[in-house]
Amino acid sequence: xxxxxxxxxxxxxxxxxxxxxxxxxxxxxxxxxxxxxxxxxxxxxxxxxxxxxxxxxxxxxxxxxxxxxxxxxxxxxxxxxxxxxxxxxxxxxxxxxxxxxxxxxxxxxxxxxxxxxxxxxxxxxxxxxxxxxxxxxxxxxxxxxxxxxxxxxxxxxxxxxxxxxxxxxxxxxxxxxxxxxxxxxxxxxxxxxxxxxxxxxxxxxxxxxxxxxxxxxxxxxxxxxxxxxxxxxxxxxxxxxxxxxxxxxxxxxxxxxxxxxxxxxxxxxxxxxx
Amino acid sequence: xxxxxxxxxxxxxxxxxxxxxxxxxxxxxxxxxxxxxxxxxxxxxxxxxxxxxxxxxxxxxxxxxxxxxxxxxxxxxxxxxxxxxxxxxxxxxxxxxxxxxxxxxxxxxxxxxxxxxxxxxxxxxxxxxxxxxxxxxxxxxxxxxxxxxxxxxxxxxxxxxxxxxxxxxxxxxxxxxxxxxxxxxxxxxxxxxxxxxxxxxxxxxxxxxxxxxxxxxxxxxxx
Numbered sequence: 001x002x003x004x005x006x007x008x009x010x011x012x013x014x015x016x017x018x019x020x021x022x023x024x025x026x027x028x029x030x031x032x033x034x035x036x037x038x039x040x041x042x043x044x045x046x047x048x049x050x051x052x053x054x055x056x057x058x059x060x061x062x063x064x065x066x067x068x069x070x071x072x073x074x075x076x077x078x079x080x081x082x083x084x085x086x087x088x089x090x091x092x093x094x095x096x097x098x099x100x101x102x103x104x105x106x107x108x109x110x111x112x113x114x115x116x117x118x119x120x121x122x123x124x125x126x127x128x129x130x131x132x133x134x135x136x137x138x139x140x141x142x143x144x145x146x147x148x149x150x151x152x153x154x155x156x157x158x159x160x161x162x163x164x165x166x167x168x169x170x171x172x173x174x175x176x177x178x179x180x181x182x183x184x185x186x187x188x189x190x191x192x193x194x195x196x197x198x199x200x201x202x203x204x205x206x207x208x209x210x211x212x213x214x215x216x217x218x219x220x221x222x223x224x225x226x227x228x229x230x231x232x233x234x235x236x237x238x239x240x241x242x243x244x245x246x247x248x249x250x251x252x253x254x255x256x257x258x259x260x261x262x263x264x265x266x267x268x269x270x271x272x273x274x
Numbered sequence: 275x276x277x278x279x280x281x282x283x284x285x286x287x288x289x290x291x292x293x294x295x296x297x298x299x300x301x302x303x304x305x306x307x308x309x310x311x312x313x314x315x316x317x318x319x320x321x322x323x324x325x326x327x328x329x330x331x332x333x334x335x336x337x338x339x340x341x342x343x344x345x346x347x348x349x350x351x352x353x354x355x356x357x358x359x360x361x362x363x364x365x366x367x368x369x370x371x372x373x374x375x376x377x378x379x380x381x382x383x384x385x386x387x388x389x390x391x392x393x394x395x396x397x398x399x400x401x402x403x404x405x406x407x408x409x410x411x412x413x414x415x416x417x418x419x420x421x422x423x424x425x426x427x428x429x430x431x432x433x434x435x436x437x438x439x440x441x442x443x444x445x446x447x448x449x450x451x452x453x454x455x456x457x458x459x460x461x462x463x464x465x466x467x468x469x470x471x472x473x474x475x476x477x478x479x480x481x482x483x484x485x486x487x488x489x490x491x492x493x494x495x496x497x
Contacts, residue, residue, distance in 0.1 A: 065357065089357050093350045 011123045021127060022120050025149035028129035032075035034165050034198040035062060037133040038158035038172060038191055039144045040182045043215030044135035046073040047191040049162070049198060050208050063212045067092040068219040069102045070136035071212050075162035076149075077129035084128060088112065105136030109145045109153045117151030131161045135214055142215065160194060167197040184215055189235055192228070196236075204232055285337050285385045286311055289472030290322055291421030292333035293459055294391035295433070296399035296414050300452045300483040303391040304459045305333040305419075306467070306494060308475040318475035318496065325487065327352055330365040330392035331480050332372070335419030336406070337385035344384045347375060365392035369402040369410060376408030383407050387418035392482055399482075411438075421466035421473040428462055452481065460492055467495045 006012050007020035014020060033051040037044065050059035063073045064085040070092065074081030091111060095103035112132065119125045132147040146161065147153045158176045160168035171194050179187065191211055196204040206229035214220035292305040309320040323333045324345045332348075334341040351371060355363050363371070369390050376384055383406045390402040390410075403416035415433050417425040433450070450458070456479060467474040477492040 089354070093353050097346055097350050 009123060010120055010126060019120060022150045025127035025129050026131075029076040029131035029149065029161055030163065030165075032078070032130075032162045033060075033062070034160060034162035034168060034195065035073040035075045035131075035133055036158070036160040036165070036168050036172070036191060036194045036198075037073060037135055037144045037146075037156070038176070038179055038187060038194070039135070039142045039156075040179050040184070040187050042142055043184045043187055043213060043218070044137070044142050044144050045184075045187045045191040045211065045213050046071060046133060046135050047195045047209060047211045048073050048075070049195060050210055063210050063222055064089075065212075065220050065222070066108075066134075066136075067096075067102060069138065069214060070105055070108065070134065071214050071220040072135070073133040073212070075131050075133075075165075080128045080130040081132065084112065084115075084130065084132060087115065088134075102138065104138040104140075105134060105143045105145065106138070106140075108136070109134050109147055112147050113151050113153045116147065116149060119149075120151055133159060133161060135212075135220075137214055137216065158194075160198070162198075164198040164200060167200065168194040171197045184213065184218070185231075188213060188223070188231060192232060193235070204236060205229070206232060284382075285340075287336060287385070287420075288316070288338045289420045290335040291417060291419035291425060291463070291466055291470065291473045292322060292335050292387075292389050293417040293425060293429070293462060294333065294389040294401040294403075294415065295429075295450070295455045295459060296391065296401040297450055297452055297455055298399065299393075299397055300455070300481060301331075301391040301393060301399035301401065302452070302455045302459055302479065302481050303331045303333050303389065304463065304477060304479040305335065306421075306463060306473045306475060306477055308473065309338060310472050313471075315475075321478055323478055323480055325480075326363075326368050326390075327365070327392070328362045328487075329482060330363065330368045330390065331482060331487065332388055332390045333418075333480075334386045334388045336387045340384040341386045344375065344386050344388075348372065351375070364395050365390065365400055365402075366394055366412075368392070369400075369412070372402075372404065373408040373410045376404065376406065380407050387422075389416050389418050391480075393484075397484060417462075419473075421463075421470040424466045424470055425462050428465065429458075432458060452483065456481065456490075463492075463494060 006014035010021035033049045035048040037046045046063055048062040052059040060078045065071050066088045072085055088108060091108060092103045116128055119127045127149040129149060134145040136143050144156050145153050146156055146159050157179055158172040195209050206225045211228050212222040289310040290306050290308055294303045303323060305322040307319050309316045322335055323331060325331050326348055352363055372390060388404040394400045401413050401416055402410050403413055404410045415429050459479060463477045474494045475496055477494050479490050481488045
């Protein structure tokens with residue numbers, strides 16, 4: 001994409017029928033550090049890569065609890081993400097106050113999408129520069145949605161956004177058919193493996209990633225660093241040895257589901273492209 | 275036609291009494307479970323006690339519809355606090371919030387007479403007592419509701435805590451053991467049920483201490 005005479009205002013169409021400002025906003029999402037989400041029938045796991053400005057600073061908070069049954073991971077302008085999280089929290093609280101029951105995720109993402117659309121049709125506003133992976137549980141099951149700056153939203157079995165997310169998406173594409181029946185622990189493992197794909201060679205440690213889980217009987221919460229490091233240690237012997245690593249992993253007693261995963265790992269996943 | 279006065283009131287009084295007693299490392303909050311209107315009983319089994327936070331419990335007598343609305347309002351505010359601060363509200367913080375919430379409706383008040391009880395940040399028991407528009411004070415013990423005129427003098431007799439206006443500043447906390455405080459509360463309600471028609475049926479007692487929140491019930495006179 002390059003500068004042209006139709007990209008100054010969000011309210012100006014290009015002759016080809018595009019709104020360039022909205023597309024530029026979606027570029028902002030691609031610049032943010034990676035966030036991934038995947039779901040089974042009963043659980044959803046969100047993960048993200050922590051980016052810190054320098055070694056001296058703390059990292060950006062990219063995963064937010066919205067309610068006991070809903071959480072969100074963001075990529076892009078984290079300030080916009082923070083503001084939208086606050087909006088989502090308020091909506092959940094107000095709905096709970098009026099109806100004494102949890103806000104269905106499907107309703108929340110529509111409200112979020114409508115809010116984003118407003119910013120694409122006002123000359124004095126700009127689109128939100130953040131993509132949101134909304135994970136939520138309601139009566140109809142476990143859901144994962146992706147909300148764009150454009151005002152569109154889609155439901156996914158698994159998805160990744162942000163920089164180098166294509167590597168994670170490739171990993172998820174190969175394995176998503178197994179996710180629906182995965183156990184919660186396998187889902188977390190898959191999330192960490194997907195995060196590792198985006199790191200392109202860098203060692204996966206709990207200090208550079210954040211993982212959160214929500215599921216049936218499990219309110220949304222962020223896993224603490226120790227737990228995450230233990231899971232990483234359990235499956236990662238050496239970063240590149242995907243094949244042999246799968247065998248001891250299955251033997252580590254993760255049950256039949258892991259054996260299935262182990263099988264598909266051997267044939268499905270190619271070593272990381274470095 | 276002679277001048278007429280309004281004969282519809284937005285308020286009703288559902289009666290009942292509440293008590294709270296603070297100890298060195300515990301707090302006892304109790305209320306009866308009778309809900310009435312006029313000279314009738316609506317139900318014998320209605321809880322006037324609400325848990326606002328991990329270490330903070332509120333008992334309210336008065337107009338229960340307003341009490342319910344107030345409880346919901348505080349619960350929503352507490353959720354926002356938890357999202358922003360990543361922790362539960364302390365009892366003194368909740369006490370201030372309750373006061374502000376009540377005063378917000380200074381010109382159409384919540385008809386709710388509250389006592390707030392819990393543990394402060396150091397684990398010591400604390401009790402806060404309110405009027406309908408948010409004036410509050412930290413005390414060692416308090417009672418509100420239809421039986422408070424009968425209960426308060428008795429508590430004064432047993433527990434009188436020194437005035438906070440005196441110098442040197444003395445502790446507002448009761449030197450009773452937890453079991454003794456619970457016994458005292460039971461006695462107090464048994465007496466109040468004798469003479470106050472709006473107090474009776476069942477007594478709900480909530481005890482907050484380092485182990486968490488415990489609840490017990492005691493039968494009262496049903497007449």
